[in-house]
Each structure stands twice: as C-alpha cells, then as structure tokens.
Amino acid sequence: MNRWLGRGINFGNALDALGGGSELPLDERYFDEVARAGIDTVRLPVRWSAHAEPAPPYAIDPAFFQRVDAGVRAALDRDLNVVVNVHHYHELCAAPDEHLPRFLALWQQIASHYADHCGRLCFELLNEPRGQLTAARWNAVLAQALAVVRDSNPERTVIIGSADMNDPGALPALAVPDDDHLIATVHYYAPFEFTHQGAGWVEGAEGWLGRMWGEPADENAVRDDLAEVAAWGRQQRLPLFIGEFGAFSRADMVSRARWTTFVRAEAERLGMSWAYWEFGTDFGAFDLQRSAWREPLRRALLG
Ligand code: GLC
Secondary structure (H helix, E strand, O other), X not given: OHHHHOEEEEOXXXXXXXXXXXXXXXXXXXXXXXXXXXXXXXXXXOOHHHHXXXXXXXXXXXXXXXXXXXXXXXXXXXXXXXXXEOOXXXXXXXXXXHHHHHHHHHHHHHHHHOOOOOOOEEEEOOXXXXXXXXXXXXHXXXXXXXXXXXXXXXXXXXXXXXHHHHOHHHHHHOOOOOOOOEEEEEEEOOOXXXXXXOOOOOOOHHHHOOOOOOOHHHHHHHHHHHHHHXXXXXXXXXXXXXXXXOOOOOOOHHHHHHHHHHHHXXXXXXXXXXXXXXXXXXXXXXXXXXXXXXXXXXXXXXX
C-alpha cells in the first residue's frame, strides 16, 4: 500500500478549514488536475469535530458526511488513493479525558460508514497530536482508536503518527500496535524558520522572512533527519509516509522549489511515500486564480 500511496498532495483548508483564511473549494476539476499531473494520492484533512454533536451519541452531521463522501468519491473515481484523517481536533489535545469518548465515537461512525469502500481509501487516526496528548497518553488513545476502526475495517490501511505534532523526533516514543496494515507518518517542515517564514499563525514568523535554503549544510541536515526516520521505519518494519511537507508562500520561490525537490527526492530514495502540504491555498502548488500549477513547485514534486 505504501508504494501505491507514492506521490501525494494535501487538499488542505477545504474540509478542515478553520475559517478566516483562504479556503479550497472541493471542486471536481481539482481532482482532475491532480490526476492529470501524475499524482497518486490525495490526503483529505477533515475537521469532523466541528461537525458532530457535542454530547452522546456524538452524531456526525449527515450533510457534512455527504461533503466528505463527495471528496472521497471524486478521488476514487479517478483512481487516486485517498487518505481521510481527523484534523484540527484541538479540544481532544487540550482535554483528552473529556474528549476520548467523542473521538472514539467519531471513528466508530467514520469507519463503519466507509467499511465497504475499496482498499485505496486509508484512514489516518489523528493529525498532529499535541498538548495534553503527550507521547504516553497518545499511545493509549491511538491503540483504542485503532481497535474501534478494526471492528468494522479489519484490513484497511491505517496511518499512525508520532506525538509532538507528528515530529520525526517523537517517533522513538511511538508505541506501534501489533497490526499488519499500518503505515507510520511524520510531518517534515525543517528548518521551521524557513518553511514557516511569514506564516500568520506562527508567533515570530514575520522575523524569519528572507530566509533562504539550499547550502550544502542545509541539504545535509535534511538528509540526516530523514535517514533517522528511515532507520526507525526499518527497525519497526513499518512503511513510512511523509504526510505533510511544504514551504509557505512567503518564502522565496527558488528556495521553496529547491527544498521541495530535495525533500521529495530524499523521501523517494529512502522508499517513503509523501504528500505535499498543500494543493491550492497558502502553501499552494496550484494557483487557483490562474487555474494552473506553479511550475517550479510542480516540477519539484513531479519532475
Ligand atoms: C498543520 C496544520 C495546518 C497548517 C499546516 C502547516 O497540518 O493543521 O493548518 O497549515 O500544518 O503549518
């Protein structure tokens, strides 16, 4: 399955949108663009927690479910793989005890809803656990969520990530459940001061503007980071998926393209699948206004 995930892209800021920023309309033609460009996988971040009841039975809004279904169907109809996750469940990270039953109920509903979909649909349990979801707490929560998914989807590929916002450095603390259908994920945004320069949601990021990337020392740092990730994967016998990597639109395009090319090529050399963050908004590889790929980023990803 990891080989099929291959080259991917995030349809970020669509079903996960927080409001207030630029948003991606989940238009069929964007799935066409992605399939035509030679991409294998769409990662579809979904903020289920904003569309479900706050109290038992925590029912997911049927109209929202239909929007997710439309995205899943649009991908599968074009022979793309699709990764559906739980994105931006910040309340769970802040208060895991209080939100655990709701998180499990969300997965129970999502998993049974998609149980008879084909194997090209994968689940990813939680985007970027953080806060009170420390590595130890997250290990317990993830095992419970996986068990809920397995009740209805015994063989579906499930993607699990480390605590600390899927940071590669947190992989050694991840307790991998005994399960034959797992892929591990990390998010790669290093150096953060380069990839997030000018990002409005990151404190201090204005001060990083102008930071370039591409010296041999820069390349070595990425090579070392990803080699460690690969070594962990070999030791755990787990395939690896870089579920997010990308550089924000305010970084200089030459450096963005260099960094993206380098990370992507290293990932592929190490046998990892990947998904660029993201398709059409603030890291956008695709320019929605011109309805065209940003050529340097398209080339960096797809050659
Ligand atoms: C995470 C966040 C997303 C953000 C991205 C890059 O996935 O959930 O909102 O844009 O990282 O910082």
